[in-house]
Each structure stands twice: as C-alpha cells, then as structure tokens.
Amino acid sequence: MGVSIVPTLRVLKPLGLMAVVGFVGLVFGYWANAAFFPGTAPTQPINFSHRIHAGDFEIECMYCHTQARRSTSAGIPAVSKCVGCHENVATERPQIRLLMEYWENKEPIPWIKVHDLPDFVYFPHKRHVQAGVECQTCHGPVETMDVVSRMAPTEMGLCLTCHKEHQVEFGLDCLTCHK
Amino acid sequence: MSSIDRRDFLKLVGAGGVGTGAGFMLAESIKHPVEYLIPYPVPPEDFSPGIATYYNSVCSMCSAGCGITVRTREGRAKKIEGNPAHPVSQGRLCALGQAGLQALYNPDRLTSPLLRAGDRESGAWIPTTWEDGLSQVAERLGALRSSGQGNRIGFLSEGVGGHLGTLIERFMAELGSGRLLHHDFAHPQTLYAAVNRLFGEDHLPYYDLGNTRYLLSFGADYLGNWISPVHHGLGFGNSRQGREDVRGRFVQIEPRMSLSGAAADEWIPASPGTEGILALGLANHIVSEGGYQGADRDAWAVALEPYSSAAVSEQTGVPAATVMRLADTFADTQPSLAIGGGAAGNHSNGVDTLVAVNALNYLVGNLGAEGGLIFNPEPVVGQAPSSRHASYSAMLELAADARQGNIEVLILNQTNPVFTLPAAAEFKAALADIPLIVSLSSFMDETTAMADIILPSHTYLESWGDDFPEPGVGFSVGAVSQPVVSPLYNTRATGDIVLGLAQALGLGDALPWASMEVYLQESWREIHARGAAEGEAEAESFEAFWAAVLQAGVWGENTRREVGSITIASDVVDSIGVEPPEFAGDSNGYPFILHPYVSNVLHDGQGANLPWMQELPDPMTSVVYGSWVELNPTTAERLGLAEGDVVEIESPQGRVAAPVYVYPAIMPDVVAMPIGQGHTEYGRYAKNRGANPIEILSPQIEPVTGGLAWSATRVRLIPTGRRVDLLKTGGVSRELGREIVQTTGSGASAGETAGLHSIPITVVPT
Numbered sequence: 001m002g003v004s005i006v007p008t009l010r011v012l013k014p015l016g017l018m019a020v021v022g023f024v025g026l027v028f029g030y031w032a033n034a035a036f037f038p039g040t041a042p043t044q045p046i047n048f049s050h051r052i053h054a055g056d057f058e059i060e061c062m063y064c065h066t067q068a069r070r071s072t073s074a075g076i077p078a079v080s081k082c083v084g085c086h087e088n089v090a091t092e093r094p095q096i097r098l099l100m101e102y103w104e105n106k107e108p109i110p111w112i113k114v115h116d117l118p119d120f121v122y123f124p125h126k127r128h129v130q131a132g133v134e135c136q137t138c139h140g141p142v143e144t145m146d147v148v149s150r151m152a153p154t155e156m157g158l159c160l161t162c163h164k165e166h167q168v169e170f171g172l173d174c175l176t177c178h179k
Numbered sequence: 180m181s182s183i184d185r186r187d188f189l190k191l192v193g194a195g196g197v198g199t200g201a202g203f204m205l206a207e208s209i210k211h212p213v214e215y216l217i218p219y220p221v222p223p224e225d226f227s228p229g230i231a232t233y234y235n236s237v238c239s240m241c242s243a244g245c246g247i248t249v250r251t252r253e254g255r256a257k258k259i260e261g262n263p264a265h266p267v268s269q270g271r272l273c274a275l276g277q278a279g280l281q282a283l284y285n286p287d288r289l290t291s292p293l294l295r296a297g298d299r300e301s302g303a304w305i306p307t308t309w310e311d312g313l314s315q316v317a318e319r320l321g322a323l324r325s326s327g328q329g330n331r332i333g334f335l336s337e338g339v340g341g342h343l344g345t346l347i348e349r350f351m352a353e354l355g356s357g358r359l360l361h362h363d364f365a366h367p368q369t370l371y372a373a374v375n376r377l378f379g380e381d382h383l384p385y386y387d388l389g390n391t392r393y394l395l396s397f398g399a400d401y402l403g404n405w406i407s408p409v410h411h412g413l414g415f416g417n418s419r420q421g422r423e424d425v426r427g428r429f430v431q432i433e434p435r436m437s438l439s440g441a442a443a444d445e446w447i448p449a450s451p452g453t454e455g456i457l458a459l460g461l462a463n464h465i466v467s468e469g470g471y472q473g474a475d476r477d478a479w480a481v482a483l484e485p486y487s488s489a490a491v492s493e494q495t496g497v498p499a500a501t502v503m504r505l506a507d508t509f510a511d512t513q514p515s516l517a518i519g520g521g522a523a524g525n526h527s528n529g530v531d532t533l534v535a536v537n538a539l540n541y542l543v544g545n546l547g548a549e550g551g552l553i554f555n556p557e558p559v560v561g562q563a564p565s566s567r568h569a570s571y572s573a574m575l576e577l578a579a580d581a582r583q584g585n586i587e588v589l590i591l592n593q594t595n596p597v598f599t600l601p602a603a604a605e606f607k608a609a610l611a612d613i614p615l616i617v618s619l620s621s622f623m624d625e626t627t628a629m630a631d632i633i634l635p636s637h638t639y640l641e642s643w644g645d646d647f648p649e650p651g652v653g654f655s656v657g658a659v660s661q662p663v664v665s666p667l668y669n670t671r672a673t674g675d676i677v678l679g680l681a682q683a684l685g686l687g688d689a690l691p692w693a694s695m696e697v698y699l700q701e702s703w704r705e706i707h708a709r710g711a712a713e714g715e716a717e718a719e720s721f722e723a724f725w726a727a728v729l730q731a732g733v734w735g736e737n738t739r740r741e742v743g744s745i746t747i748a749s750d751v752v753d754s755i756g757v758e759p760p761e762f763a764g765d766s767n768g769y770p771f772i773l774h775p776y777v778s779n780v781l782h783d784g785q786g787a788n789l790p791w792m793q794e795l796p797d798p799m800t801s802v803v804y805g806s807w808v809e810l811n812p813t814t815a816e817r818l819g820l821a822e823g824d825v826v827e828i829e830s831p832q833g834r835v836a837a838p839v840y841v842y843p844a845i846m847p848d849v850v851a852m853p854i855g856q857g858h859t860e861y862g863r864y865a866k867n868r869g870a871n872p873i874e875i876l877s878p879q880i881e882p883v884t885g886g887l888a889w890s891a892t893r894v895r896l897i898p899t900g901r902r903v904d905l906l907k908t909g910g911v912s913r914e915l916g917r918e919i920v921q922t923t924g925s926g927a928s929a930g931e932t933a934g935l936h937s938i939p940i941t942v943v944p945t
Binding site: 014023027028029030033034037042070071072073076078080102107109111112116124 | 187190191194195196197198199200201202203204205206207210211213214215216217218219220221222227228229230
C-alpha cells in the first residue's frame with residue numbers, strides 16, 4: 001500500500017501561489033512605507049521655516065536653542081521667545097496668527113522631535129558644542145530646510161566614525177555614551 | 180498552471196492586498212514612536228532643560244524633621260538627599276527619606292476628591308470636584324457649629340507640628356471643638372512623661388550622642404528608629420571616629436539585638452521589662468559607692484535600697500558583676516549618657532523605667548554637659564506636638580464616644596489607627612458608628628477605606644509647610660518645606676484644605692489667609708522679627724530673610740539654653756522605683772514574650788507602600804517582602820522548628836501567622852516580630868503581604884500615660900506544618916572558616932552571654 005503526497009500537493013498548490021503573492025505584497029508594502037512615509041520630516045504644528053530664520057536672516061542657532069552649549073539637551077525655545085519678535089514681526093501671516101493663538105491660550109506648541117536618541121544613550125549637546133562640532137554635522141544643513149528632516153540615521157556608527165576621526169579621548173569606551 | 184478563473188484571481192488579489200498591508204504596518208511598527216518637544220509658554224527663571232535644579236525642603240517620612248535637598252529636572256523630582264546645612268540631618272538621609280520619591284510618584288495615590296458610592300468599605304467611589312467635596316463637608320461642620328455642637332467634630336491627625344499644627348488648632352477652636360488628637364504608634368509618650376516628672380520639662384531634651392564617651396542605651400534602637408535615627412547615626416559616627424584620642428563606647432541593653440545592639444561594643448540582654456530595674460541597680464551602686472555627692476544623697480540611698488546588685492541580678496538575669504562594672508564605668512567615664520526607649524519604654528512600667536534611666540544622667544552629672552543631656556530651648560511655635568498626642572486610653576475614649584453617638588464628623592489626617600491599634604481596641608467597629616468620616620490621606624489606607632468623603636492631600640514634596648524638629652538639637656531650629664514639583668494630581672496641601680473648609684464655613688475673619696503659603700509667610704514674619712529684636716538681622720527685609728530661609732533650607736538661632744543646677748524634687752526621689760513588668764496571659768499557656776519592633780524601613784507601617792522599602796533587606800535578618808518571627812536557636816530546636824516553618828503566633832487576643840527566622844541574638848523566652856506589614860489596604864505594594872503583630876497585642880496599659888504597653892504581650896507558637904522559603908539576601912549565618920567577621924571575645928561578656936548562644940561581642944578597651 002503506497003502513500004502518495006501528490007493529492008496533498010494538488011490541494012496546496014493554489015494556497016502556495018497565494019502565499020507567494022502575499023509575500024511579494026509584504027515586501028512591497030514594507031518598501032512603500034520606508035520609501036514614501038519615512039517620517040524623517042514630520043509635519044509640525046506650525047510650519048516653522050529654519051530656512052527663513054537661520055538661512056535668510058542668519059539668526060544664530062543658539063539664539064533660540066540657548067541651552068546647547070550649557071546642557072545635555074539643546075532646548076526648544078519657549079513660546080515667549082517666539083513672541084518676543086513676532087509681536088512686531090510678520091504679525092499678519094497665518095502661521096504667526098497660529099503662534100499667537102498658542103501664546104494667548106498660554107499653551108505650549110507640541111513640536112514633533114525630528115532627531116531622537118534612545119534613552120540608553122547619553123548624548124550631551126554641551127560637550128559637542130564646546131568642542132566646536134558644528135550643529136550641521138549631525139543635524140544637516142538646517143538653514144536650507146523649510147521643513148526639517150533627519151539627514152543621517154542617528155545610530156551608533158555615526159557617533160563612532162566621528163569619535164574615531166577626531167581621536168576623542170575615551171571616545172570608544174562603552175561607558176562614554178552608555179551610562 | 181492551467182487557468183486562473185475569476186474566483187482564483189480575486190483570491191490572489193486579496194492575498195496580495197493583505198500582504199501589502201501587513202508589510203506596510205510592519206515597517207510602521209518598527210519606527211520610533213513620535214516624541215514631542217514641549218516648550219514652556221514662559222520658562223521659569225531657574226529652569227533650563229537638561230540641567231538639574233536643587234531645592235531645600237524638609238522630609239516628612241517620619242517625625243524627625245531632617246532637612247532635605249531635592250534634585251529636580253524638567254520639573255520632576257529625581258533624587259532626595261540630606262541638606263548639609265540642616266543640623267538634624269547634616270547632609271545624610273535614611274532609606275525611608277530617600278524613598279519619598281515613591282510616595283510622590285506612587286501609582287496608588289488618591290488623585291482627586293472622592294465620594295463614597297456604595298456601602299462603607301465596598302470600595303466604590305465617585306470622583307468629584309473640590310468645590311463639591313469641600314462644600315459637602317463644610318455643610319455638616321457648619322450645621323454642628325451653628326447649633327453649638329462643635330464638640331461633636333473630631334480631628335484625628337498624625338503628629339503635626341509647626342504652623343500646620345497651629346492652623347489646625349485655630350480651625351478646631353473656631354468650630355468649638357476640643358477634640359483634636361494626634362495619633363502615632365511609635366510616639367515616645369512615656370519618655371515625655373518621664374522627662375516631665377524628673378525635670379519638669381514639657382519637651383524632650385537633646386541627647387548629645389556625638390560627644391559622649393560612654394553610652395548606655397536601655398532598649399532605644401537609636402540607629403534604627405528611635406526619635407531621630409539619622410541624627411543619632413551622625414552622633415554615633417562622631418563619637419566613634421570623629422574625635423582624636425577618644426573613642427566612644429556603646430552598650431545596648433535589650434532582649435533582642437537591634438541594629439544599635441549590633442553596632443554596640445557590648446550587648447546585654449535583660450529580661451523584657453526589667454531594664455528600669457537594671458538602671459536602678461546601676462544607680463544604687465553609683466550612690467552607695469559615693470559617685471553621687473548631692474545634698475539629697477541619703478534620700479536617694481533610701482529610695483534605691485531595694486536595688487542591690489544581687490537583687491537586680493536576680494530580676495534582670497544580668498550578672499551582679501556586670502551591673503557593678505557598668506555602674507563604675509558609667510560614673511567614671513565623663514561625659515557619659517544613658518538613654519531609654521523602644522520596647523523598654525512600652526511595658527506596664529514604661530514611665531518608671533525611663534525615669535530610672537534618665538535619673539542615671541542626673542546622678543553622674545550629665546545634665547547640661549556636652550556629651551550628656553542638654554535641655555532644649557522653648558519651642559519657636561505653639562506648644563509641643565506631644566501635648567495633643569492621644570494615648571491608647573484616649574483612643575479608647577474616642578471609640579467609646581463614637582459608639583455612643585457623640586461624634587458626628589471625624590476628620591482624619593494621614594493617620595491610620597485601624598492598622599496601628601490592636602484588634603482589642605475595636606476601633607474599626609467604633610468608626611462604623613460615626614455618621615461622617617472625612618479623610619485627608621494621600622493613600623487608601625485601612626482607615627481611609629472607612630471614609631465617606633476623601634479630600635486627598637498633596638505629598639510633602641508638593642506642599643508648603645514648615646517644621647521645627649521635636650525633640651530639638653539643643654538650639655532653636657526651623658525649616659520651611661517648599662513644593663519642589665508642581666502637584667501631580669488634583670490634590671491639595673493639607674493646610675489649603677483646612678483653609679478651604681474655613682472659607683466655605685465663613686470663618687474668613689479668624690482664618691483670613693488665602694493659602695498655606697500666605698499663612699506661612701505671615702507667621703514667619705514673627706520669626707524674622709525675633710532675629711531683628713536680637714539685632715542680628717541688620718535690618719534685613721522680610722523678603723530677603725524669607726528667600727534666604729528657603730534657599731538655605733533651614734533657620735536657626737545659635738542659643739543654648741542655660742540651666743542652672745538642677746535638683747530633682749524630693750517627692751520624685753522618694754517615689755523612684757520600678758515595679759516588675761506585668762504581662763497579659765499566664766506564662767504556662769503563653770510561654771513567650773512578644774517583642775514587636777518598629778521596622779527600620781517600614782516605620783509603623785506607613786512605608787509599606789513604597790516598593791524600595793519592601794525590597795530593602797532588614798538590617799539584622801536580611802529578609803525582604805514580608806513578615807517573620809525571630810526565635811532563639813535553642814527555642815527553635817526545642818520546638819522542632821527551622822527557618823521557613825510557618826507558625827501561628829497566638830496571644831489571648833488572636834493569632835497571626837509568620838515564618839520562623841532563627842536568630843541567635845534574642846533571649847530564649849522572647850520572640851520578635853517586625854511591625855509594618857500585614858496591610859489589608861494601602862495600595863498594591865502593601866496589601867496582603869505579611870502579618871501585623873499589632874493586631875494581637877494585649878490591651879495592657881501603661882498607667883501613667885494611659886498608653887499601650889505594646890511590648891507586654893505573651894504568646895504561644897502553634898506550628899502549622901506549612902513551610903515557605905524565606906526571602907532574604909543573606910546566605911548562611913556562619914562563617915564557614917572564611918574569617919569574614921573577626922572577633923575577640925572578652926572574658927566577661929563571652930561568659931555572661933554564653934547561655935544565650937549569643938554572638939561574641941567585640942570589646943575594645945578604652
């Protein structure tokens with residue numbers, strides 16, 4: 001009495017075809033997401049343009065991000081900082097009106113983080129700024145961007161390449177960044 | 180492949196679609212979650228993201244009043260340490276103080292005012308607004324006040340001093356109620372009574388451990404939990420190692436070795452409740468050897484006559500030679516210091532015991548001396564918080580009044596008598612007869628669970644308040660407790676709740692302040708004026724003074740109180756004597772004496788909802804997360820019990836179950852249990868864990884204070900046959916030849932304690 005697997009295969013054949021088509025779909029879907037929805041340039045609550053502020057008007061980065069040279073985090077300007085100028089500047093533009101709405105309600109503007117590091121990485125802005133690293137090294141040419149997008153993947157390779165290149169003291173120690 | 184018909188085609192399209200969707204979602208799911216950068220609308224002056232801001236404040240995890248420095252970042256409290264400028268803590272802080280963060284961030288905090296929805300204790304609550312909660316309470320209070328029945332309102336609080344204390348005093352006076360009581364399990368009420376009888380003082384003196392050369396501690400676990408453990412720890416360190424050429428010696432007299440006993444040079448077990456008799460034995464020897472030369476030495480000799488070394492030795496179980504040696508060393512080593520408290524102060528003879536202990540200081544001239552007993556100046560604010568303390572008898576009266584319907588409204592402030600009173604008090608049943616119970620607790624503890632309306636308080640890290648350490652440190656000290664973070668939830672500071680009630684009642688004339696902060700500032704103007712009167716402030720403005728006090732976290736006056744020569748009244752001398760302790764239950768049926776002790780980490784149970792405290796090993800046994808009962812190895816062997824065997828500990832009042840821990844440093848007829856576990860409420864970390872030995876305490880009363888003699892209960896042990904693995908960090912208690920702990924047994928103490936299987940104590944000659 002012989003046992004044949006042919007009948008079983010015959011039943012499975014259409015299923016196998018479906019699996020192949022499904023898998024191709026999976027790969028396509030993944031690619032489509034990564035290619036068209038990378039999330040590296042999120043839509044912000046206000047269309048703030050770094051090109052106008054940092055590029056055209058050449059406002060120093062640290063005029064707004066005041067803490068970069070003093071603190072681990074660069075700091076996002078308080079709403080009052082924006083209003084300081086925009087009480088008088090370009091007051092009629094719709095985006096500035098939007099800003100003043102936040103200000104009048106005394107609400108913070110929920111900016112979306114573009115560059116983010118995981119919690120297990122210790123990255124002090126102040127060390128890098130004080131060592132003379134240009135902001136653009138990691139953040140890209142922000143002064144040319146209307147919408148800020150993430151230039152480089154902020155992963156360990158980026159840190160180590162730079163630390164090696166500049167022969168940073170203890171720059172390759174695990175505990176320098178993971179502490 | 181033959182042909183694809185319409186159905187197959189649709190199936191394939193479906194498969195492709197599902198696959199594409201799944202792929203898209205897969206890519207989406209491994210992306211970083213969106214994070215936001217939320218700026219302040221207007222940044223606070225002293226704030227920059229990523230840089231810590233430090234605030235000085237006062238710890239409220241126990242009543243010692245340590246100054247603290249809290250590190251905050253981005254408006255969140257991150258770490259608590261001692262404030263180096265504060266004389267109580269001097270930069271140090273205990274584990275419970277460190278865990279204050281977990282009170283702040285506790286997931287079981289009460290987050291808004293609550294109204295009871297179902298039956299009492301059904302656990303059903305409806306959140307409400309502050310306006311509604313306050314007006315509901317104010318309505319009831321107002322009705323009683325206007326009909327002249329203010330005394331039917333009770334206010335039961337934890338021990339509160341400072342200006343919150345005076346605020347509540349004023350509030351209750353305005354309501355026309357004298358029923359303002361403070362209740363703390365570990366309150367040293369017998370020590371207050373003893374100090375009052377001997378020296379006529381209403382306040383505890385400052386025991387200068389740091390400068391003493393020889394300390395006799397009768398039952399006071401001063402390093403673990405007695406009165407101000409952080410400060411005593413500093414004193415201990417200074418006495419041992421802080422001075423050139425002098426190394427303080429410490430003797431601990433107690434039936435079960437505590438943390439202080441382990442740190443002492445000599446540990447002497449005396450039968451429970453006979454510590455005072457031992458003290459009088461020492462006094463007898465000092466007086467009869469001519470160590471006391473006061474005019475009334477004959478009166479002392481007469482009063483102390485029954486306490487010869489031989490007689491004392493028989494009653495206490497301490498050899499006569501040791502009694503004489505201790506007495507001689509105590510008298511000859513100046514300055515020396517005798518302190519008493521803990522279990523020794525909570526027997527049926529508690530006050531007499533502590534009178535005897537403190538009389539030793541008088542006899543050898545330690546009063547007012549550096550390294551001795553220093554009297555504190557008059558308190559800066561109001562009366563001593565001890566004056567409102569409700570003894571066990573006072574709590575029974577309150578319960579009786581409640582049963583008779585004499586109490587209409589009871590307001591509870593951060594006190595948990597259902598947990599800290601024995602079952603014999605039947606306090607919970609009495610609460611059921613009170614028509615309206617209002618709790619200001621931050622947590623759902625056993626007593627708050629009985630409430631009708633909960634108006635939850637801030638934690639101390641969110642509130643304004645102040646603290647004047649009681650007992651003080653020999654000079655006037657105060658500190659302002661300032662909020663270090665914005666309130667996390669819809670809660671209010673206790674002071675603001677009281678002021679809110681006053682406002683709703685229309686008591687604006689008597690309590691006109693808009694908030695606790697305003698009240699504090701107004702009150703501290705008087706303290707500012709004190710300094711100005713003494714000419715020290717150089718016309719500094721109040722605003723500058725206030726800012727300086729907040730910034731430094733402490734205010735003080737460098738004034739020692741001068742006391743002339745102190746004589747003890749002759750009737751006090753004549754009445755000196757300590758009766759043998761009385762225990763409930765007969766020694767045949769209940770062969771063991773239960774030694775409950777306040778846990779170093781859980782305090783009287785209020786630390787049990789802090790996970791750090793739960794996982795912190797007990798310093799002597801290294802047990803975590805639970806209760807245990809300590810047995811001497813000989814006792815355990817006789818009963819056939821080993822570590823982990825669950826036994827029921829039964830007193831005439833009931834029974835609790837706990838696993839055995841075999842502990843060599845406890846007397847064979849004593850069993851010890853830590854207090855603090857065994858909660859039935861109080862949040863996820865505390866609930867249903869371990870057993871509460873307070874539950875089974877006999878209602879034995881200390882007659883002078885009316886307090887509960889909580890170390891005077893006899894128990895028996897009933898094996899259950901069950902076994903558990905005791906969770907502990909320690910391995911075996913033997914050295915196994917590793918020579919980890921090197922000891923030199925002194926001839927005297929090794930011989931004396933050999934019968935107890937005790938750990939040899941290192942004795943370093945002075």
